[in-house]
Amino acid sequence: MTKHALITGGSAGLGFEVAKGLILDGWSVTITARGEDRLRQAAGHLRRLSEEARVEILPLDLSSLADIRRATERLQQSGARFDAIVGNAGAKIESPMKTTEDDFEWHMGVNHLGHFALVSMALPLLSSGARISMVSSVVASRGDARGIYASKNVSLSAGQAYANSKLANQMFALELNRRLAASGSTVSATAAHPGFARASAYGSKVVRFGEYLAAQSAARGAKPILESLIAEPGSYLGPGVFELWGSPTAALVHEAALDERLCADLIHESERLTGLELDL
Template sequence: MQRFGINGWRVEDMPDVSGRRYAITGGNSGIGFEAARVLAGAGAEVIILCRSPEKADKAVAQIKAEAPQADIRAIGLDLADLSSVAQAASLLTKETDSIDGLLLNAGIMMPPKREVTQDGFEMQIGVNHLGHFALAGQLFPLVEKAQGRIVSVASIAHKYGRKRINFKDLQSEKSYNPVLAYSQSKLANLLFTHAVSRRLKKADSAVVAAACHPGYSATNLQFTGPGKLWKPAFGLMNIIFAQSAKYGAYPTLLAATDPKARSGGYYGPTGFQDMGGPVRETEPETFARDNKAADQLWQVSEELTRFSW
């Protein structure tokens, strides 16, 4: 747990990534953008997967303005639409032969009213988990060819929900609570990583599946999803507790690049309430490593997405 030193992992510790290829969902803003900027600036090929072409083009232009030699481009992806997921995966498969790191970073947080994806899933479980589940499965052959990594960006919010996936109401149809639904989706990220890493180990695969969390970082996520009553609270909390998106991206970069990052590992700030502080390997809650729950979520996810790994 202390292998990254008393001060934790820093960008300066990142190994040489020149010539490697990384695909990042939601790489147009926040933590995903900061990770894309660091990787592209260090010589990696970066592919931003983003729903909005305008926002993606703006992010690419900004990174190229800072690093003119950056090898970065964007591909359209709407995680709330499984047909878009399939199209993005198909395009990536045609354009590239391998992916060194698939960073499952995009997310939505706490919309005040229950919304659904194009496929009828509750928006948060649909975007944060099911869309990524299908994308990672379809791109797995590219990651496997590179003996690369699948990194899920989870959250300390997984601690504050029901402490288990509510399989009886996974889509929040009976009762919708934006906080609990978000927490459930982030718990799903961790159970997904747990399930993938166990399957990789059983298959004797060199692919690494790791999870991370950004602590409490100031990003657009706190203001684009939550309702009006939450936004003032997040604004105050950002002033008191938040670190920048730049530092919030450190756990993602660690999990994606550092040779010490292990399959099944969980990385993030380890200070007060895990909101900030030194970035190291840490521990999710025990219920986030429940084999039975992970296997059940895997089965349900394959059924809902109609995609079998």
């Protein structure tokens, strides 16, 4: 039977390349993002890759718990079942600092808490043997696990808040995998990062020029993410050359992601902030 993946941020950049890779591998996909025009355009491109593939779009704003709930209810009502969730959508480093609709610090709110809420609500929609993969970043290594629970700590720099949110993606994936395994579930989780990849244009002209010169293509950056859908449960993958470029290989796991107490604290705090129970 055709496998079906839910890919957040599938309208552009790495998420779009992940969707392409899966379609070419015979999967169907549901891609999510905020911008409906870009979603429709992306779906048009994806449908042209394969006549058999089913490509659905789902408008979803990860900065709003109400919108995540609305989107998940829509999936439930449609009877959708998924063999993979790729938690890819992400706020880049954005300053000045701001908060989400639910008053969470923006980077942590969108990148981690939004995905935490989506996964918590979408777990019953997963098929036997399904895989959840969270997209982290090489800068997760600079994340500060002690400051991670301060979801609205305005004294953080935007860069530190982004690094913390990407560390949270990694910790969440590895803790989720441990809990799924302990519960006897056939569902498993992994994490991956794309290294330095050319996705949607962002930042100053200097940043963009640096990206133009030094970044690998989004298609190459998507490879560790695609690989994480078939890799060993609990693994963390990234590109092989200085974790910035090249073919997928095992990436360096932050020690906080291996610390079950810190990870349990992250889950507990995520549950408290979102008002949702992971139920694992």
